[in-house]
Structure formats: structure tokens, C-alpha cells
């Protein structure tokens with residue numbers, strides 16, 4: 001590490017740039033993780049919906065079966081009564097009711113068939129989504145764990161950059177530091193190098209007087225983007 005205040009300043013700027021880039025990476029990784037969690041929740045929700053639909057279909061099916069059972073019980077009862085009818089009038093009345101019940105059972109049985117098909121379709125869908133969720137959950141869990149690992153590594157790097165920055169603070173030119181901190185409120189990279197007589201951030205040409213100042217390791221402001229320019233060429 002150089003003890004020259006100018007080079008220490010440049011080293012500090014570099015550490016700061018690394019820190020900025022690392023924070024961005026951490027933010028991106030966290031965002032990716034959030035997206036994966038949202039995807040997992042969405043799948044979980046889809047499964048819950050499919051389960052609820054299949055459950056309702058099963059309940060409807062059971063209710064329909066029960067209704068048919070009640071009708072058939074009544075049908076049996078009427079048949080017994082019909083055999084023991086004591087008058088033609090009673091016989092006729094029982095026979096009419098029996099006819100009605102029989103046709104009712106037919107209608108209810110075709111409804112039962114439809115409900116059964118509904119249930120089977122929804123149950124199949126539930127099974128498919130269940131499979132998808134199990135497969136995806138495993139993959140998503142692995143991806144989230146891998147990202148966790150990357151985030152931890154970046155946090156460690158960030159700590160190193162921040163530490164280096166803090167270590168450099170007492171060594172840098174205080175005026176440069178103050179300008180840097182002020183400019184940093186406006187831009188992420190307030191200090192950039194001059195390349196071939198121009199600002200490396202915006203390309204603006206640097207005037208001769210400023211080029212001379214830079215040779216003496218002074219910072220000059222870019223006339224266009226106002227970043228602080230430096231040069232290390234003698």
C-alpha cells in the first residue's frame with residue numbers, strides 16, 4: 001500500500017468501486033432469490049387450489065351417491081308396499097310414485113356420472129400439479145441455497161473492501177476525500193481517469209490547463225459530467 005496521499009486516494013476509490021459493484025451483485029442475487037420464493041409460493045397456491053377443487057368435487061360426488069341411496073331405499077320400500085297394497089287406489093298411487101322415483105333415479109345417476117367425471121378430471125389435475133410442485137420445490141430449494149452461498153461470499157468481499165477503505169482513510173489527501181464524498185452523493189463513480197486527453201466516463205475533451213494540473217496529481221472536474229478526473233501518467 002502506497003503512503004502517497006494521491007495514490008492512497010486512488011486506492012480508496014478503487015475499494016469503493018468494488019464495494020459498489022459488490023452491493024449491486026448482492027441486491028441482484030437477493031432479487032433472484034425473492035423471485036424464486038415467489039415462484040415457489042405461486043406453485044404452492046396452485047396446488048392448494050387444485051386440492052380444494054378436487055375436494056369439493058369429491059364432496060359433491062358423495063352427496064349425490066347418498067341422495068341416490070335414499071331414493072333407492074324409498075324405491076325398495078314402495079315395492080314392498082305395492083306387493084301388499086290393499087286397494088286398487090292405493091296400488092295405483094304407489095305405482096305412480098314408484099314410476100316417478102325410478103325416473104328420478106335415472107336422472108340422478110346420469111348426474112352422478114357427470115360428477116364422477118368432474119372429480120376424476122380434477123383429481124388428475126391435482127396429481128399433475130402435485131408432481132410439478134414436488135419437482136420444482138427441490139430445484140428451487142437448491143437454487144436458493146446456492147444463491148445464499150454466493151450472497152455470503154459477496155458479503156465477505158464487501159467486508160474486505162470496506163475494511164481496506166477504512167484503512168486507507170487516514171492516508172488520503174483530505175481535500176480529495178471531501179470532494180469525492182460530496183460527488184458520490186450524485187454519482188456512483190465520481191472519480192474517473194483521463195484517457196487520451198478526455199474524460200473516460202463521458203468522453204469530454206480536457207483542456208490543456210487541466211491536463212497540466214493532472215500531471216501534478218491534482219484532481220480536476222470534468223467540464224461536462226463534473227466527475228473528478230485524474231491521471232497517473234507523468
Ligand SMILES: [Zn+2]
Pocket residue numbers: 199200201202203204222223224225226227
Ligand atoms: Zn466527464
